[in-house]
Amino acid sequence: MSDATEYEGRAGDGTRAVRAGLPEPVKHEPTLPGPVFAAHFHLPGEVTGPYTYGRDDNPTWTLLERAVGELEAPGREDVETLVFASGMAAISAVLFSQVRAGDVVVLPSDGYQVLPLVRAQLEAYGVEVRTAPTGGDAQLEVLAGARLLWLESPSNPGLDVCDIRRLVEAAHAGGTLVAVDNTLATPLGQRPLELGADFSVASGTKQLTGHGDVLLGYVAGRDAEAMAAVRRWRKIVGAISGPMEAWLAHRSIATLHLRVDRQSATALRVAEALRERPEVSGLRYPGLPDDPSHKIASRQMSRYGCVVSFTLPSRVHAERFLEALRLVEDATSFGGVRSTAERRGRWGGDAVSEGFIRLSVGAEDPEDLVADLLRALDASAG
Numbered sequence: 285m286s287d288a289t290e291y292e293g294r295a296g297d298g299t300r301a302v303r304a305g306l307p308e309p310v311k312h313e314p315t316l317p318g319p320v321f322a323a324h325f326h327l328p329g330e331v332t333g334p335y336t337y338g339r340d341d342n343p344t345w346t347l348l349e350r351a352v353g354e355l356e357a358p359g360r361e362d363v364e365t366l367v368f369a370s371g372m373a374a375i376s377a378v379l380f381s382q383v384r385a386g387d388v389v390v391l392p393s394d395g396y397q398v399l400p401l402v403r404a405q406l407e408a409y410g411v412e413v414r415t416a417p418t419g420g421d422a423q424l425e426v427l428a429g430a431r432l433l434w435l436e437s438p439s440n441p442g443l444d445v446c447d448i449r450r451l452v453e454a455a456h457a458g459g460t461l462v463a464v465d466n467t468l469a470t471p472l473g474q475r476p477l478e479l480g481a482d483f484s485v486a487s488g489t490k491q492l493t494g495h496g497d498v499l500l501g502y503v504a505g506r507d508a509e510a511m512a513a514v515r516r517w518r519k520i521v522g523a524i525s526g527p528m529e530a531w532l533a534h535r536s537i538a539t540l541h542l543r544v545d546r547q548s549a550t551a552l553r554v555a556e557a558l559r560e561r562p563e564v565s566g567l568r569y570p571g572l573p574d575d576p577s578h579k580i581a582s583r584q585m586s587r588y589g590c591v592v593s594f595t596l597p598s599r600v601h602a603e604r605f606l607e608a609l610r611l612v613e614d615a616t617s618f619g620g621v622r623s624t625a626e627r628r629g630r631w632g633g634d635a636v637s638e639g640f641i642r643l644s645v646g647a648e649d650p651e652d653l654v655a656d657l658l659r660a661l662d663a664s665a666g
């Protein structure tokens with residue numbers, strides 16, 4: 285086992301992705317065992333683990349949790365991973381299990397659009413919430429005395445980046461725990477635990493699973509006591525993943541490396557093409573060498589993700605552009621193998637202008653995708 289862990293720590297990302305979480309081979313058994321559908325398990329006599337009741341644990345989760353752990357923290361046995369029904373279930377599990385009335389929490393002001401609702405709920409429970417933007421490491425300025433610092437880097441949808449290591453050092457110096465929302469980067473783009481964070485939390489609904497057919501979340505953490513509280517939260521709230529979703533997620537992780545490589549490479553090409561267009565402003569992609577995020581991103585990320593954001597001159601212009609696209613579906617979420625885009629302002633809640641577009645680059649041929657985007661820009665210009 286320790287040999288396997290050592291190997292796993294040294295292997296390349298593709299090798300680790302295809303093998304992540306697989307059990308030891310057993311003659312006549314499948315490589316990845318199918319989903320275990322069970323509300324309860326045979327339990328004669330004393331109550332002992334691992335599998336007793338389906339809200340507490342499930343063998344399909346166990347394999348997926350190992351897989352995610354091997355990607356978030358290769359070769360490290362002190363990291364525990366827990367899967368949840370959704371990214372929000374995972375985020376809430378960390379925040380609500382780690383903080384108490386009277387504590388201070390620092391959130392990004394430009395993070396995922398549900399964070400303001402989380403903020404209101406924390407405040408209703410007597411937690412003080414401070415916010416600051418992701419860019420420029422502005423959260424440093426409101427850190428004093430906080431119990432928990434929540435980072436989202438790159439941020440969704442603005443694609444700003446903060447210096448995770450720098451923020452972790454400042455937070456830990458003051459006894460503050462740090463959680464990083466790693467949804468956009470995926471563990472093949474960034475490993476927050478290796479940058480010092482206490483928790484890496486993500487929505488598996490996006491690129492981790494990548495086919496737009498599963499909702500999932502996870503928390504990976506280094507501190508056994510803190511993770512026990514997260515596990516307890518999962519048990520009392522019951523925000524658990526179904527075995528089928530967990531199995532689909534595990535199956536999808538086998539292609540994570542292929543998808544992330546392909547989609548990041550195409551996203552860079554798309555960003556380069558969009559940059560040439562006069563009607564496009566505010567173009568952001570952390571992989572572009574002159575992007576404001578690039579310098580820090582290049583130090584802490586190994587791949588820059590599949591999301592490109594930019595602004596068209598007006599709401600109407602943006603709507604015409606989305607309508608003219610043929611290969612890009614007008615839909616929310618991101619990270620799937622089929623490209624999607626949306627006018628983010630239609631939801632309200634994000635501080636973006638009316639023409640702001642969040643584009644998620646899929647696995648189509650880059651030439652086809654770039655041609656479709658340019659054609660749609662031409663068609664919407666008039």
Ligand SMILES: *Cc1c(COP(=O)(O)O)cnc(C)c1O
Nearest residue numbers: 370371372396440467487489500
């Ligand atoms: C989508 C998303 C979430 C929430 O995940 P769900 O699986 O939809 O609950 C959290 N953080 C970020 C950055 C996201 O993009």
